Amino acid sequence: MTKRLFFTFAIIFMAAAAVNAQTYQTAFGAKFYVGNGSVGGINIRHSTQANTALEGSLLFFNGGGVGIEGLYEYQGPINGAPGLQYVVGGGGMLGFGGGRYDNGVAFALRLTGGIDYKFPDVPINISLAFDPFFYIAPQTGSYLPLGIGLRYVIK
Secondary structure (H helix, E strand, O other): OHHHHHHHHHHHHHHHHHHHHOOOOEEEEEEEEEOOOEEEEEEEEEEEEOOEEEEEEEEEEOOOOEEEEEEEEEEEEOOOOOOEEEEEEEEEEEEEOOOOOOOOEEEEEEEEEEEEEEOOOOOEEEEEEEOOEEEEEOOOEEEOOEEEEEEEEOO
16 A cells, blocks of 8 residues: 555656656747758647657748658756757658759658747747758758747647
8 A cells, every 4th residue: 555655656746747847838830941942831849748749840942842841859958047958859851842853742851959948937939950851752962951940839
């Protein structure tokens, strides 16, 4: 009985600590990639656990194409800076229409690494990251932009 009670309190304590480790759960807004071309779009980021998040974007390319992107990210707090987290992760991007490959379909592997900040007492989140695209189909190539996100925190 004592062991069961101890484990129950331990699980509740760990769950409460995990909730406090993330600064927000879901944010919706825009993300822009600055570098060798113009890409930007609608973005959502959702923390799935204390140290992981999923991020998705509907992208609009400079040449008239559109794309969808999905990233799995690991996040953690930066000591001494409340609301500031580091983010690293990866995923993929599927592009359609004009732009990089002349009205075809393109697939790119994606990496990300940077920082994410939630303003205290205001439902605003910003991010800044190095976000390379590594195109693998129909041709190979790379695009090495800086990603800038501005999101409204839903919860």
